[in-house]
Amino acid sequence: MVKQKLIVGVDIGGTNTVFGFIQENGKCFFSNSMSTHPDEEADIFIERLSNKIKTDFRNYSSSYTLSGIGIAAPMANHLNGTIETPSNIKWNNVKFVEMIKKIFSVPTAIINDANAAALGEYEYGLGKGIKNFIVITLGTGLGSGIFINGNLLHNPAGLTSEFGHTIVNPYGRRCNCGRIGCLETYASATGIRRTVLELMAKYNGETELHKIPFSEISGKLINDLAIKNDPIAAEAFQYTGEILGKALANLAISFVPEKIILLGGLTDSDDLLLEPTCKHFEKNLLENYKGKIKIQKSSMENGMSAILGAGSLISKEIFRNS
Amino acid sequence: MVKQKLIVGVDIGGTNTVFGFIQENGKCFFSNSMSTHPDEEADIFIERLSNKIKTDFRNYSSSYTLSGIGIAAPMANHLNGTIETPSNIKWNNVKFVEMIKKIFSVPTAIINDANAAALGEYEYGLGKGIKNFIVITLGTGLGSGIFINGNLLHNPAGLTSEFGHTIVNPYGRRCNCGRIGCLETYASATGIRRTVLELMAKYNGETELHKIPFSEISGKLINDLAIKNDPIAAEAFQYTGEILGKALANLAISFVPEKIILLGGLTDSDDLLLEPTCKHFEKNLLENYKGKIKIQKSSMENGMSAILGAGSLISKEIFRNS
Numbered sequence: 022m023v024k025q026k027l028i029v030g031v032d033i034g035g036t037n038t039v040f041g042f043i044q045e046n047g048k049c050f051f052s053n054s055m056s057t058h059p060d061e062e063a064d065i066f067i068e069r070l071s072n073k074i075k076t077d078f079r080n081y082s083s084s085y086t087l088s089g090i091g092i093a094a095p096m097a098n099h100l101n102g103t104i105e106t107p108s109n110i111k112w113n114n115v116k117f118v119e120m121i122k123k124i125f126s127v128p129t130a131i132i133n134d135a136n137a138a139a140l141g142e143y144e145y146g147l148g149k150g151i152k153n154f155i156v157i158t159l160g161t162g163l164g165s166g167i168f169i170n171g172n173l174l175h176n177p178a179g180l181t182s183e184f185g186h187t188i189v190n191p192y193g194r195r196c197n198c199g200r201i202g203c204l205e206t207y208a209s210a211t212g213i214r215r216t217v218l219e220l221m222a223k224y225n226g227e228t229e230l231h232k233i234p235f236s237e238i239s240g241k242l243i244n245d246l247a248i249k250n251d252p253i254a255a256e257a258f259q260y261t262g263e264i265l266g267k268a269l270a271n272l273a274i275s276f277v278p279e280k281i282i283l284l285g286g287l288t289d290s291d292d293l294l295l296e297p298t299c300k301h302f303e304k305n306l307l308e309n310y311k312g313k314i315k316i317q318k319s320s321m322e323n324g325m326s327a328i329l330g331a332g333s334l335i336s337k338e339i340f341r342n343s
Numbered sequence: 344m345v346k347q348k349l350i351v352g353v354d355i356g357g358t359n360t361v362f363g364f365i366q367e368n369g370k371c372f373f374s375n376s377m378s379t380h381p382d383e384e385a386d387i388f389i390e391r392l393s394n395k396i397k398t399d400f401r402n403y404s405s406s407y408t409l410s411g412i413g414i415a416a417p418m419a420n421h422l423n424g425t426i427e428t429p430s431n432i433k434w435n436n437v438k439f440v441e442m443i444k445k446i447f448s449v450p451t452a453i454i455n456d457a458n459a460a461a462l463g464e465y466e467y468g469l470g471k472g473i474k475n476f477i478v479i480t481l482g483t484g485l486g487s488g489i490f491i492n493g494n495l496l497h498n499p500a501g502l503t504s505e506f507g508h509t510i511v512n513p514y515g516r517r518c519n520c521g522r523i524g525c526l527e528t529y530a531s532a533t534g535i536r537r538t539v540l541e542l543m544a545k546y547n548g549e550t551e552l553h554k555i556p557f558s559e560i561s562g563k564l565i566n567d568l569a570i571k572n573d574p575i576a577a578e579a580f581q582y583t584g585e586i587l588g589k590a591l592a593n594l595a596i597s598f599v600p601e602k603i604i605l606l607g608g609l610t611d612s613d614d615l616l617l618e619p620t621c622k623h624f625e626k627n628l629l630e631n632y633k634g635k636i637k638i639q640k641s642s643m644e645n646g647m648s649a650i651l652g653a654g655s656l657i658s659k660e661i662f663r664n665s
Binding site: 105165181183187191198270271275277279305310313 | 418427428474475487489491492494496497498499500502503504505506508509510513520521522589592593594596597598599600601627629630631632635636
């Protein structure tokens with residue numbers, strides 16, 4: 022029996038790393054995940070990841086050849102195959118592609134995580150057939166990927182769009198990047214946790230949140246409490262949506278996309294986040310822009326657009342020869 | 344003798360309207376201007392402009408045929424040939440192209456003024472050979488034109504980039520667009536005049552500026568006083584540069600251009616404006632972006648990039664057949 026080719030798509034996040042096995046038709050038929058430890062050395066992380074991929078691949082090795090690996094990661098430089106200085110993982114110019122290639126000996130490529138998600142949305146998601154759109158990933162941080170005229174925006178020097186690091190409040194929160202007031206310190210899973218703290222400090226009285234240690238307060242927990250009408254959890258979503266909506270309005274006025282696609286863990290909260298985001302987005306647009314730029318939540322399973330996008334980096338090359 | 348073809352390029356600004364006669368080689372060999380009255384009806388304005396063009400053209404009519412007109416204007420919609428609702432002129436959906444065509448009976452096109460300037464810079468200026476750059480016009484308002492991958496950014500619905508209307512201070516100055524805190528209420532010839540007022544209110548003591556009615560305080564006058572070390576005029580440039588530099592850093596982080604080109608009346612002040620702008624731009628960039636994105640003042644005469652850019656809208660078509 023001739024084995025089919027298979028591409029591994031990997032999405033390295035600040036909290037979790039997810040990978041999937043992708044067929045020629047772009048279908049991901051298996052996925053798994055492991056936690057990312059922000060303080061772990063890159064070589065230890067790569068060993069863990071490789072072992073996990075190898076173990077899972079064994080179940081499919083009778084029908085498939087592992088033919089390539091596409092990686093999505095924060096602060097990835099697609100030109101030289103490195104991960105530079107991600108703000109949520111303590112790595113510094115890791116030669117990621119080289120290290121993975123040494124282990125698997127297959128074509129390997131890397132790309133900024135939000136750009137991977139934008140590629141995935143363009144090939145298989147809500148970006149299909151759209152020439153100008155922006156993807157915003159709301160995970161541990163906030164990432165941005167931009168399609169213009171049917172092409173992923175990139176700078177010849179390898180710089181990529183980092184909308185999460187635009188400064189929205191110069192007197193605001195300290196960011197992992199070393200600066201103050203970056204959008205991602207507000208609009209991200211980490212940001213909404215900090216907002217909860219601020220609101221607890223602001224108001225009198227105690228709610229469920231006061232009984233839980235901060236280390237256990239996750240975006241998911243804030244979501245669950247907001248659904249139960251916890252006033253602080255509910256206001257935290259309103260506040261996050263307001264900051265995000267206003268920032269997206271400024272971005273849309275500058276770059277006139279047809280659509281903005283939101284994805285990542287925080288979007289699991291659906292309307293809790295989307296309703297205030299869209300309200301403040303529309304409110305802050307110029308009059309003649311109103312109603313002309315859509316904000317939508319990705320229709321793909323979480324992490325899948327980045328996995329498929331990363332995979333698509335090399336899948337065309339691999340499958341073309343198959 | 345066979346007459347040469349000539350294109351008229353027009354740049355309609357909030358204060359002045361400039362036009363030029365352009366040859367096939369892109370050289371503008373004659374230009375003239377008239378004031379724009381913000382309250383004048385569009386048809387009266389068009390009559391004045393047409394008469395002025397006709398009068399000036401008479402001197403060249405023995406050697407040239409007037410073969411086309413390209414117009415740069417604020418809030419111009421290139422798809423339907425209208426000027427929608429410019430914030431500094433009181434027009435509302437003027438069918439500008441149709442009205443001009445009725446008078447001259449030649450191919451006529453219109454484009455947003457900052458996009459025209461970006462086209463001009465791409466064809467003849469500092470944008471030559473650059474794939475990704477942003478042009479910022481600092482005149483009565485603040486306009487933006489963006490080139491990505493060698494193409495002018497535009498939205499299929501006709502929306503154009505209006506970076507001047509991104510909100511930088513939601514508790515700030517009222518903008519002609521009806522919203523509050525738009526960048527152009529600070530970083531423009533109008534903005535710096537308002538900054539002078541704020542600084543006069545803030546400080547004790549009187550300077551030269553206190554003896555001049557506000558209606559006579561122009562960007563040029565503030566420039567001249569700053570050179571003479573008037574403390575308020577000097578601080579007004581520092582403040583304008585700080586706000587502009589910070590906003591451009593956010594824009595650059597989002598869109599990773601190779602270069603930002605500044606032009607328009609306010610850039611006549613050269614280093615008075617450029618020094619604080621570049622300082623705050625660099626200071627507010629992400630670490631790995633520092634030193635990689637240039638801010639430059641256009642090397643073309645004021646208004647010329649928009650005139651040539653507007654002309655280039657149709658010149659290729661006209662001269663191709665000549």
